[in-house]
């Protein structure tokens with residue numbers, strides 16, 4: 001959960017998630033949709049899918065016990081070398097280097113590593129450094145400490161060198177070039193797209209459609225999404241059999257930002273309270289507004305329902 005997401009945001013999700021799925025087998029024995037609904041709102045949904053897939057593998061191949069060998073952990077979906085290293089080091093199993101954003105910042109500043117750390121050669125260099133710094137004993141304490149140092153003291157802008165235990169040997173501090181390290185990579189321009197969201201409402205229920213496994217919001221339940229040049233009425237009739245639309249209105253458009261894309265969403269509100277729904281596609285359902293948290297939806301869907 002903490003990949004790309006702040007602790008403050010994660011805490012309520014984590015508490016709920018762990019009380020619902022306290023053991024690996026609880027996760028493995030659940031449907032993916034149930035796991036997704038507990039992730040709903042956190043974003044980066046591939047993490048939830050990988051967690052569920054990993055639980056299934058651990059149940060099948062390791063009898064429900066988390067493996068304790070680096071290569072076995074690394075082969076689980078969603079786990080890279082840094083996460084595998086953190087699992088082994090923090091659990092005091094074997095000394096392994098880690099490389100999250102905080103650690104990268106501390107090491108690159110302390111040893112004054114200039115250059116773009118996203119480049120393969122530079123990344124290799126800083127990994128080597130991380131391996132060299134990881135001690136043979138007390139590696140669990142070291143690993144937690146360097147992560148915490150980056151998260152609380154060696155902050156990107158408000159660094160607190162006066163509280164830093166390694167200030168005396170820090171080269172960036174000595175050179176007074178802390179803010180230049182690590183070098184920032186040029187920000188890519190985000191792609192922009194525009195969608196009409198079809199908010200079909202029948203009293204206090206909304207029509208949602210489960211999205212494809214690929215693309216934006218994969219596998220999540222969402223309002224039907226129409227390209228801006230598609231005709232609303234004909235889409236409704238051909239996809240739901242609803243031929244009588246009582247009322248059509250719009251609420252303000254808004255921009256919903258994902259990591260790689262900005263989506264302008266134009267909600268088109270359609271009330272069908274006394275219309276007959278003759279057929280619905282298999283991947284469509286009506287859900288009551290108060291039940292929206294029980295299924296996996298995006299923040300954009302919840303935002304619209306909250307406004308209505």
Ligand code: SF4
Nearest residue numbers: 154161164167170173
């Ligand atoms: S002395 Fe300052 S820049 Fe250097 S590691 Fe500590 S907090 Fe970071």
